[in-house]
Amino acid sequence: MNKKHLAGACTAALALTLALSGCGSQQANTNTTITKTTADSYPLETDSDVTLKYWVALSGHVSALSQSLNDTPLAQDLIKKTGINVEFVHPASGQEKEQFNLMLASKDVPDIIEYDWKNYSGGPESAIEKGTIIDLNKVMEAGISPNLQKLYEEHPDYAKASQTETGKSYVYPFVIGDDILQTYMGPMVRQDLLEKYNLDLPETIEDWEHMLTVFKENGVKSPLTLRMDTTKFGDMSPFLGAMGVAGTFYVENGEVKFGPYTEEYRDFLTLMADWYSKGLLDPNFTDTDTKRLTSVIATGEAAAAFGSAGGDFGQWIPATQAQDPNARFVPVKYPAANKGETPKFGQKNWPNGSYGAAISGKSKNVELAARFLDYGYSEEGHMTYNFGQEGVSYTMQDGIPAYTDIITDDSKNGGMGIGPAMGQYIRACYNGPFVQDKNYLTQFYTMPEQLKAVEVWSDTDTLDYKMPNAPMTQEENKEYNDIMSDIDSYREEVMYKTITGKSSLDDLDTYYAEMKNRGIERAIELQQIAYDRYMEK
CATH class of the missing domain: 3.40.190.10 (Periplasmic binding protein-like II)
Structure with a gap:
């Protein structure tokens, strides 16, 4: 990781104090000093040797070829592009709910927890009140998640769908970015x-x-x-x-x-x-x-x-x-x-909701966690999560990102098909803290019947x-x-x-x-x- 000060990468070195007020025994981090930043200041330049821990269920698209997200080119690419070290932690497949509860009860709670928070006992409002996760409104007000804030300003319905009943934002959401992606x-x-x-x-x-x-x-x-x-x-x-x-x-x-x-x-x-x-x-x-x-x-x-x-x-x-x-x-x-x-x-799904990545109330690295998660809503982060590494997993063709044969050719992608191949380089084939791009889907569906299906099935009054x-x-x-x-x-x-x-x-x-x-x-x-x-x- 680059050993320079974070403030050197910022256009405004305005120190702010983020008061993460909460109650309950889980609230460990009540005051974190953060620095106002700009949307494009990646990779971060920091003297921190901190490695964030990120709890997330392991998708079958990943596990088909890798034991962990840590083993994938995507993880290494994210670390390189954000300047932030991250270690992914996965619950055992089929035991996600049980291990989620055990994880919260342990002394070693990760900095970031990706989950469907409507399933938390008492809902996301309770998760904030108990100090399990933090109120992200204060993070955005402090200026350390400018990309997510911009997304919410441009799409107020996205913000509304990922807020508690009192208006608190609680996740960096997975957002379905086009109508064609809502029906499957x-x-x-x-x-x-x-x-x-x-x-x-x-x-x-x-x-x-x-x-x-x-x-x-x-x-x-x-x-x-x-x-x-x-x-x-x-x-x-x-x-x-x-x-x-x-x-x-x-x-x-x-x-x-x-x-x-x-x-x-x-x-x-x-x-x-x-x-x-x-x-x-x-x-x-x-x-x-x-x-x-x-x-x-x-x-x-x-x-x-x-x-x-x-x-x-x-x-x-x-x-x-x-x-x-x-x-x-x-x-x-x-x-x-x-x-x-x-x-x-x-x-037909709504574009977003209660699923996404939240920052733990016990994290001592709120700023780094916020900046890492905010990356997914930047222009570069959008391309990384949806298409991976330019020149490796995709190239630009007529202005459209096209997956390379390392994704599409079974003789070069591990022989498990396009889904597992995608899972090594991107997260568009399942979910995560970013806006899903429709150009992923038009290549993921390799048979004409699949794209026709989306067109046919979308013709309802569901919403x-x-x-x-x-x-x-x-x-x-x-x-x-x-x-x-x-x-x-x-x-x-x-x-x-x-x-x-x-x-x-x-x-x-x-x-x-x-x-x-x-x-x-x-x-x-x-x-x-x-x-x-x-x-x-």
């Missing part, structure tokens, strides 16, 4: 079978049932495979959305609703139970194992599925064509209530109804989580038993009564309070 999941079917049996692309639930029935009658074992786990069954469930409700909380005409507490949800379960009994639905729909799902699709046991354009489509197409060279997949629109209508619900990232107070958050942890497990149990016939559809009256007894109406009320407060900002 949807339904797909075997186009060759549609043509073989003279079927049109399905638009409505009736179309889907007719198509699946024809597939079944012609030897397809389980025509439709779905993954109805907690993640996939949100507002991404294609058939519930066609009935006019989401699989989670949503907003209609200013009123917060919970899809699984509506009468339309009864219709959805009735439909799924009927399809299950007829053999149209994969009987293992709750099994989310990727290898099993790929096998079911590749062998032709299923002919329609719901998945991601990247990880799923990218595997299913070559795997299926290896079994049947004539097999072709086509993305189809989310089902609508009536032919010709725009689907009401689908999968007209999707709940914003409306934060709750600590008290609201605790009450809400206590209710929903019970509600979610109960809802999933009833859903599975009803679809598989282990419980009668006649028992659903008991389900609705039990949902009420367990507090779903209070949970809806808490979401309404948070939504109304958010919209008044």
